[in-house]
Amino acid sequence: MQYLLSGDSxxxxxxxxxxxxxxxxxxxxxxxxxxxxxxxxANRGNCMQCGACRMNCPAGAIAVSTGxxxxxxxxxxxxxxxxxxxxxxxx
Amino acid sequence: xxxxxxxxxxxxxxQLTHIEMQAGPxxxxxxxxxxxxxxxGWRVRWGMGRMRYRVAPGLYxxxxxxxxxxxxxxxxxxxTVDAVRRELAxxxxxxxxxxxxxxxxxxxxxxGTFGTAELVRRVExxxxxxxxxxxxxxxxxxxxxxxxxxxxxxxxxxxxRYGPVRAGDIRAYLAGGMKATPAMRRIAFGWKxxxxxAPVEVVGVLKPAxxxxxxxxxxxxxxxxxxxxxxxxxxxxxxxxxxxGGVLTPLLLPWLPSRVFAIKxxxxxxxxxxxxxxxxxxxxxxxxxxxxxxIAIASYMGMMFTGSTTFTNFAGARLxxxxxxxxxxxxxxxxxxxxxxxxxV
Ligand code: SF4
Ligand code: SF4
Numbered sequence: 098m099q100y101l102l103s104g105d106s107x108x109x110x111x112x113x114x115x116x117x118x119x120x121x122x123x124x125x126x127x128x129x130x131x132x133x134x135x136x137x138x139a140n141r142g143n144c145m146q147c148g149a150c151r152m153n154c155p156a157g158a159i160a161v162s163t164g165x166x167x168x169x170x171x172x173x174x175x176x177x178x179x180x181x182x183x184x185x186x187x188x
Numbered sequence: 189x190x191x192x193x194x195x196x197x198x199x200x201x202x203q204l205t206h207i208e209m210q211a212g213p214x215x216x217x218x219x220x221x222x223x224x225x226x227x228x229g230w231r232v233r234w235g236m237g238r239m240r241y242r243v244a245p246g247l248y249x250x251x252x253x254x255x256x257x258x259x260x261x262x263x264x265x266x267x268t269v270d271a272v273r274r275e276l277a278x279x280x281x282x283x284x285x286x287x288x289x290x291x292x293x294x295x296x297x298x299x300g301t302f303g304t305a306e307l308v309r310r311v312e313x314x315x316x317x318x319x320x321x322x323x324x325x326x327x328x329x330x331x332x333x334x335x336x337x338x339x340x341x342x343x344x345x346x347x348x349r350y351g352p353v354r355a356g357d358i359r360a361y362l363a364g365g366m367k368a369t370p371a372m373r374r375i376a377f378g379w380k381x382x383x384x385x386a387p388v389e390v391v392g393v394l395k396p397a398x399x400x401x402x403x404x405x406x407x408x409x410x411x412x413x414x415x416x417x418x419x420x421x422x423x424x425x426x427x428x429x430x431x432x433g434g435v436l437t438p439l440l441l442p443w444l445p446s447r448v449f450a451i452k453x454x455x456x457x458x459x460x461x462x463x464x465x466x467x468x469x470x471x472x473x474x475x476x477x478x479x480x481x482x483i484a485i486a487s488y489m490g491m492m493f494t495g496s497t498t499f500t501n502f503a504g505a506r507l508x509x510x511x512x513x514x515x516x517x518x519x520x521x522x523x524x525x526x527x528x529x530x531x532x533v
Contacts, residue, residue, distance in 0.1 A: 099499065100497075105504075106503065119338075122373070123350055126499070166500030166504060168495060171509045
C-alpha cells in the first residue's frame with residue numbers, strides 16, 4: 098500500500114554508491130535494487146521514509162527525511178506548539 | 189512530553205516468568221510461553237498495565253549454546269522477547285537483549301534506543317567477544333532504522349547481519365545459513381496484523397466516547413422528560429461509528445477508497461452510521477446532527493490509525509492532519525449544535 102508523499106524525500110547519489118547492497122538488504126519495502134554494482138531506486142512509491150537505508154549506507158550516498166507517520170504524534174506536537182517535534186511517545 | 193498511545197510499553201523491569209539462573213555467563217531463557225504470558229499480552233494491548241512490561245537487558249542463553257552458536261539481538265519489550273523465544277524451541281542460541289525501556293524493536297529503533305550505541309554497549313558489557321568465537325550479530329531487520337551496521341563493525345569487530353522481519357521466520361533463516369529470502373525482508377501487514385491493533389484504537393477513544401454518550405443521555409432526558417428506550421437508539425449510530433473507525437477501517441484498509449486515512453474512516457463511518465440511522469429512525473434534524481458527529485468520530489479514528497501502519501510517513505501524515513483535522517472539527521461542532529437544537533424544537 099502507498100501513502101501520501103510516499104518516498105518524496107528519498108535521494109540517492111549514485112556517484113557515491115559502492116554497490117555493497119546494504120540498502121537493498123535493510124529496506125522493508127523493496128525500494129532498491131542493485132544493478133551492475135550500483136543501487137537504483139526501483140519502487141519509490143513504496144518508501145515509508147524510515148531511514149534504515151540512510152543509516153546503513155557506508156558510503157553516505159542516501160538522504161531521506163524521516164519521522165513518525167503518526168497523526169496522533171503530530172497532533173500531540175501541534176498542541177505543544179512544536180511543529181517539527183512529533184515523536185512516537187511509545188514509552 | 190504528552191503521552192501518545194501507540195501500543196508499546198515502558199516502566200520498571202519485570203522478570204520473565206521462566207528465567208532460571210544457572211552456572212555460566214548468562215541466565216537461561218525458556219522457550220515455553222506460558223498462558224500467563226499470553227494473558228499479559230492481551231492486557232497490554234488493551235492498555236492495562238502497559239507501563240511495566242520489561243525484561244532485564246543483557247545476554248541470555250536459549251538451549252545449550254556454545255562458542256559457535258549464533259547471537260540474536262532483540263529489544264527488552266516482554267511481548268517481543270516472548271515472540272522470539274517461542275520460535276527458538278529446540279535451538280541453542282545466545283539472545284542479547286538491549287535496553288529499549290520496554291519498547292518494541294521498531295518503535296525503539298525509530299527513537300534510537302534500539303541503536304548503534306546501545307548495541308555496542310551491550311556487546312561489550314556481556315564480553316561477547318569472549319563468549320563466542322564467530323563475529324556475527326543477527327539483528328532483526330526492523331532494527332535497521334536505529335543501527336548502523338558499519339559503525340557496529342568498526343566499534344566491536346562484529347558484523348551485523350539483518351535477520352527476518354518476523355520472529356516466525358527466525359528458524360528458517362538460521363536453517364538457511366543466515367540468509368533471508370526476499371519474503372522474509374518484507375513487511376506484510378496482513379489483516380491479522382491490522383486487526384490485532386484494533387483494541388488500541390478503541391481504547392484511545394473510550395474517554396471521549398463516554399462523554400458523548402453521557403451528553404446524549406442528558407439531551408434525551410431534556411427532550412422526552414424521562415429516560416426511555418430512545419436513549420439506546422440514540423447510542424447506536426455512535427457505537428457504529430466507533431466500530432467503523434476502530435475495527436472496520438483497520439480491517440478493510442486496502443479496500444477503502446483514497447490514500448487519506450481520514451477519508452477511509454469517514455467512508456466506513458458513513459455506511460455504518462447510515463445503517464444505524466435507517467434501522468432506528470428519529471427526527472431529521474437530530475439525525476443530521478448525529479450523522480455529522482458520528483462520521484467525524486469515525487474519520488478521526490481512521491486518521492489515528494496512520495500511526496499503527498507500516499507504510500505511512502511523517503510528511504504525508506502531517507499533510508493529512510493539516511487537511512483533515514479542520515473539517516473533522518467543524519463537522520463535529522456543527523453536528524453537536526444541530527443535536528442540541530433538536531432537543532429543544
Ligand atoms: S548502501 Fe549505499 S553504498 Fe551500499 S549499495 Fe546502497 S547506496 Fe550503494
Ligand atoms: S527510507 Fe526505509 S522504506 Fe524508504 S527506501 Fe529507505 S529503507 Fe526503504
